[in-house]
Amino acid sequence: MSAPVFAAEPAPGSAAAAAREHQLWIDEHARWNAEHLAAARRLEAIAAALRSHATSFDRYGDVLRAHERRFAKEGHVAPVRAAHARLLASHKAARAAHDRVMRETDDLERTMAADFAKADFLPK
Structure with missing residues (x-):
């Protein structure tokens, strides 16, 4: 049985490395945006509790x-x-x-x- 083949890491400084890094930034920003929206919902619940009696x-x-x-x-x-x-x-x-x-x-x-x-x- 042969060992699994993994994609080679792009060479540092290469266009492929820059593209990969850029995609990671895009993905991370999308995650942050989703987390900010979830935080907003949590804060809305907190604000409602503060207004509640x-x-x-x-x-x-x-x-x-x-x-x-x-x-x-x-x-x-x-x-x-x-x-x-x-x-x-x-x-x-x-x-x-x-x-x-x-x-x-x-x-x-x-x-x-x-x-x-x-x-x-x-x-x-």
């Missing part, structure tokens, strides 16, 4: 407002103080999650502005 972040807001009403009704009694202490840890976690979303949003916005909106990928 069905997230745990929004339910946390409901808990805060309920606590405020309870405080106004019952005063600063022991059970309300205990609930207030429990809310402190929750509030720190909510603040950390919010800050992370804001940092990552800022980073994506900077990347889009610097690398895609204004960058000129055309050869000079």
Whole structure:
């Protein structure tokens, strides 16, 4: 049985090598374009979640407002103080999650502005 025959690599610097490299660029750009469109769909889902009032972040807001009403009704009694202490840890976690979303949003916005909106990928 004979060994399989593979196409020889084109000589570096040859027209065939340049054509092969160019085709790889075309294929890679097409993949990037598909990935950008998929990313856009993912970002649309994220934006919809941010606009939604069905997230745990929004339910946390409901808990805060309920606590405020309870405080106004019952005063600063022991059970309300205990609930207030429990809310402190929750509030720190909510603040950390919010800050992370804001940092990552800022980073994506900077990347889009610097690398895609204004960058000129055309050869000079």
